[in-house]
Amino acid sequence: MFCRKTIKEMWILHILKVVFRSSRILSALTIALNLAAALIPMAQVMALAALIDAVVRIHTSGFPVSGIVWPLLAIISLLILNMFSEKINNFIKAGLINRLRIGYMPELTDKRAKLEYKYIENPDSLDLISRVLQKPEEWIYDSFSNLIKIASLFITIISLASVIIYYMWYIGLSIVIIAAPLMAVAVRGGKATYEANKKATKYVRKREYFSEILLGREAYLERFIFGYGPELTKTWRENFEIARGINFKTTAVWIVKSSVSGIFSVFIYAVIVCFLLYMAIHGTITIGIFMALVNAVYQLTRSMTFDLAWTMEALVKNREYIKETNTFLSMGETPGSIDKPSSTPLEFESLEFKNVSFKYPNTEAYILKGLSFTIDKGRHYSFVGVNGAGKSTIIKLIAGLYNDYEGEILLNGWPLKNYSYASLKSVCAVAFQDFCRYFISIRDNVALGNINSMENDDVNEEVFQALDILNMTGFVNGLPDGINTNLGKIKAGGIDVSGGEWQRFALARFCANPGTLRILDEPTAALDPVSESRFMRNSRNYQRIRLRCLSATV
Numbered sequence: 001m002f003c004r005k006t007i008k009e010m011w012i013l014h015i016l017k018v019v020f021r022s023s024r025i026l027s028a029l030t031i032a033l034n035l036a037a038a039l040i041p042m043a044q045v046m047a048l049a050a051l052i053d054a055v056v057r058i059h060t061s062g063f064p065v066s067g068i069v070w071p072l073l074a075i076i077s078l079l080i081l082n083m084f085s086e087k088i089n090n091f092i093k094a095g096l097i098n099r100l101r102i103g104y105m106p107e108l109t110d111k112r113a114k115l116e117y118k119y120i121e122n123p124d125s126l127d128l129i130s131r132v133l134q135k136p137e138e139w140i141y142d143s144f145s146n147l148i149k150i151a152s153l154f155i156t157i158i159s160l161a162s163v164i165i166y167y168m169w170y171i172g173l174s175i176v177i178i179a180a181p182l183m184a185v186a187v188r189g190g191k192a193t194y195e196a197n198k199k200a201t202k203y204v205r206k207r208e209y210f211s212e213i214l215l216g217r218e219a220y221l222e223r224f225i226f227g228y229g230p231e232l233t234k235t236w237r238e239n240f241e242i243a244r245g246i247n248f249k250t251t252a253v254w255i256v257k258s259s260v261s262g263i264f265s266v267f268i269y270a271v272i273v274c275f276l277l278y279m280a281i282h283g284t285i286t287i288g289i290f291m292a293l294v295n296a297v298y299q300l301t302r303s304m305t306f307d308l309a310w311t312m313e314a315l316v317k318n319r320e321y322i323k324e325t326n327t328f329l330s331m332g333e334t335p336g337s338i339d340k341p342s343s344t345p346l347e348f349e350s351l352e353f354k355n356v357s358f359k360y361p362n363t364e365a366y367i368l369k370g371l372s373f374t375i376d377k378g379r380h381y382s383f384v385g386v387n388g389a390g391k392s393t394i395i396k397l398i399a400g401l402y403n404d405y406e407g408e409i410l411l412n413g414w415p416l417k418n419y420s421y422a423s424l425k426s427v428c429a430v431a432f433q434d435f436c437r438y439f440i441s442i443r444d445n446v447a448l449g450n451i452n453s454m455e456n457d458d459v460n461e462e463v464f465q466a467l468d469i470l471n472m473t474g475f476v477n478g479l480p481d482g483i484n485t486n487l488g489k490i491k492a493g494g495i496d497v498s499g500g501e502w503q504r505f506a507l508a509r510f511c512a513n514p515g516t517l518r519i520l521d522e523p524t525a526a527l528d529p530v531s532e533s534r535f536m537r538n539s540r541n542y543q544r545i546r547l548r549c550l551s552a553t554v
Helices: 004-009 013-024 026-038 040-061 066-116 123-132 136-167 169-215 220-226 228-280 287-330 391-397 421-427 442-453 461-467 472-477 499-512 528-548
Strands: 350-358 368-378 406-411 428-432 517-521
Touching: 013 026, 013 136, 013 287, 026 066, 026 136, 040 066, 040 136, 040 287, 040 499, 066 136, 136 169, 136 287, 136 472, 169 228, 169 517, 220 350, 228 287, 228 406, 287 517, 368 391, 368 406, 391 517, 421 428, 442 499, 461 499
Parallel strands: 428 517
Antiparallel strands: 350 368, 350 406
16 A cells, blocks of 8 residues: 555655556656657757758759758658657557556555445545546556656757757747746646536436436336336436536636637747748848747747646646545555455354444434343344334444444454454354345355355355255256356346345345354345245254354344
């Protein structure tokens, strides 16, 4: 993990570290190619001047025709070099982005997996996470590319300015003075547009959510039966327009400001050209030098007032992104959150809540207040209450998702906070009502419940044992690929199943879990009464056989 102080205070160094760590060779090639290409404009100016002067001398003084060969070859070579450098740069860019995607993206997703659970339930932090994880490899590459562009532009500017200053120092100085205010506008514009993007993020997230409802297969049946498409389309359009309006307003203001400065710079360029034309007519400078200076002034003006300004604006947005990445990387982690469950499950003996009170972060209302109860091995318990009474909150506390509660929670007589997450994961088997649908094979869908045994030789036997509890064995065996059949339509040969069947696979995953504290959070809502009764009966017998004990069920 990167040093967060370094990221905050030296964000440029952070970008370079990330890119060079992904590929030193490709990064070095990118820098070398772009910096070399930065000298091409000056070389073109000098070659063009030499060519024009040679042509004039041939016409007026009988200068040998061979005198134009070297300037002409230089111009052709520079054109070829410029063309191929762009193509090579695009090729290197594709490779570098792929390396970043492989190396950098997993690190950020790993960080997300380690975050304290409070960030996952907080809308503001979710918006920030959404921005940081939105194609981060492209953000980093763009930041790297813009840094190189800035360096390249300075090389181009210095080389062109040196040509102009060699002949007329005051013209070069005037262009620098003109460009300074425009760059200042660009810096402010970059920060403003990124801030606008931050404001728009929550509306973009809502828009994407409604897009999935309107276009996704999961909601097709309800969308068709209820006919709510037009109504939700209005909501989608409202969020789209709000996000677009925020970005458009900010961008439009900056474009107006930069355009005014740009028009002023064009006017100054025209004045300089007229001045050079006057000098060429009166013989103060040669035609070749006149053309070279006009070309140099044009390229210098464009580089300083447009290219540099736009690149600075983009780089400031990159800097704001890195700042948010720093905030993301600085978020608190849950130690051991991505660890696998202990290979030897912790045996459950008892669980005790002693005067436990809890309220969610950044809220004032207590969800639980002075709650006390004891759960013992070998018995079954049910928590009954209205929605919002705190039933699911109790499960989150048992699973260790929140540790900032008041009172004590004891597992086997020891404070819950003293256990590692690997131990807690090994003791807790939870079946949620809001289960996940994994578009992978049936075998892997079920085997995920016991991640430590997924590669064991007897995993198929365990999968079938779990499927049998849900009366799914016959259904699975009747499929062409059996337990290797893919669920969902992502892969070829995948099948669609009903909501009840999806829930049975989720419950089979629960049955495959060896945890000895077995928690059911209304997981049978989609099952018919007969299947629900059979599941409850068979799962108890299954646990007696497999674990040699009947563990507590909440």
